[in-house]
Amino acid sequence: MADKDLWISLQNLNLGLERSPVKLSIEANRKRDAAHRLSLVVKGLHSSQNPAGIKIMMPKIWKLEGRVTSRINEDGTVQFFFAQEHQMLTILDNGPWTYKDWLVVVDQWTRRNSPDYLRIIRFWIKVLNIPDDSKEDRSIREIGGVLGHVEDIHIQQPIADHAGEVWIRIPIDIDVRLIFARYFSIPDSEAPVLIRFIYDKLRKFCSACGSLTHLAATCTFQAQGTEQLQLPAPPQRPNQDPPPSNLNQMENIPHSPIEVADDTMGETVGSNINMDTSDNQNFNEAQGEFMDTLNSGDLQDKINATFVIREIGSVSVPAPDRGTKRKGDAVNEEGEVSTTRRKIQGQSSATPAKGEVDTPKPPLPE
Incomplete structure (x- = not known):
């Protein structure tokens, strides 16, 4: 155990920090920019939106499952790479997007140096x-x-x-x-x-x-002077039922x-x-x-x-319009109405209506 701790501490030495920074070549930067140009970065707004779930579910929500690649970044964001630019632009135009009923922020990797990067919906x-x-x-x-x-x-x-x-x-x-x-x-x-x-x-x-x-x-926000x-x-x-x-x-x-x-x-x-x-x-x-x-x-x-x-x-x-009935309810109601209608018709044929006199028919001549 002591040897393992010693080995880890040796790996964290600061040897080399005094030297001047190494600048990457223009070609390396160009290839990186080209590889990330068609990519979107997604960040959840709530703690329940774990990056692994965002990585799996967002392509399904976008209906692009199997057509995008992705990775989880060290800062907890998820980056998605698109093969076609129109796919990426469609995602941006059709927002906002949600995961687990909470909104997510979607932004282009090319805007990473903007002050409002990953802050706008x-x-x-x-x-x-x-x-x-x-x-x-x-x-x-x-x-x-x-x-x-x-x-x-x-x-x-x-x-x-x-x-x-x-x-x-x-x-x-x-x-x-x-x-x-x-x-x-x-x-x-x-x-x-x-x-x-x-x-x-x-x-x-x-x-x-x-x-x-x-x-x-x-919520811990206290409104001042509400x-x-x-x-x-x-x-x-006129003649309108209450909503x-x-x-x-x-x-x-x-x-x-x-x-x-x-x-x-x-x-x-x-x-x-x-x-x-x-x-x-x-x-x-x-x-x-x-x-x-x-x-x-x-x-x-x-x-x-x-x-x-x-x-x-x-x-x-x-959700459906308030006040509409489910299909099963409509069938049951229709059955009740028809049953009631049959009962009324049966009563009307056997019993005289209210206010009418049941006058006996005269006997037929012999």
Whole structure:
């Protein structure tokens, strides 16, 4: 044992440190740059995202299994090497990406000397409640500016089957606390307008402070001077049923609010840039019913309650429309209806309807 310790200590001698640094040749640097040019580096934001799991699962999530090579770096990041440049660019364009329901940062190796290397996640963010006359480039950029630099704007004009939508793409620093709602003073509006932000492909995060690295159950952030946010209910159209809500179902669960958020939703929010208009309207209308006076922490819990994500393998898809019945339920209900219908028809043939007199028929002549 002593000999082994002695051998290890001999290997750690600093002999040679006094000599001048050795500079690698230009050819060696050129070959290294060429070998790494088509590579992406991935880093998890949560301790549960082990590098070995990222190395195995990300090619499957990208649908590139068997077509990329990878290695785990000493700093805990995972580097993926692509054969074609379009594959790498597609991964960057279709982000953000998640592993174990937590976001991962994906960056190009060629950006390794940039100050924001492995610190930026680009989100497509849907902006709700912008007045129609403010849906122009300058106003949208100023509204999105509260979140960060607006890189791109997509305005979908309303058509017969879909309402108009406004999307912005913003690079978000992984240490920034997300913002989901802000009031804006807009000309010709008597009161400040509440603008809401829906982050596409956002999964687990902290509903107490907006961090991307932990859940509310472990949050230590103390908000200074938290103000109550007044959320007006949207106007109800005539002959319109009240919007569905998951809150009534959640109230029956015997958990604390934090446990409900962690167990039921996993503090998960998601949206889809190709979401149907009916889904968007249900979401917008459902919020107005229960958002009267909420502080910032309660607000985000209620937001999360309106979004439910289910996992299918490694791909996240929005849950079905609230209020729709499963196929088996529909069959059972149809069977009950037909059974009831048969009973009613049988009763109507044997028993006179209410308010009618059972008059006997006259005897036939002999």
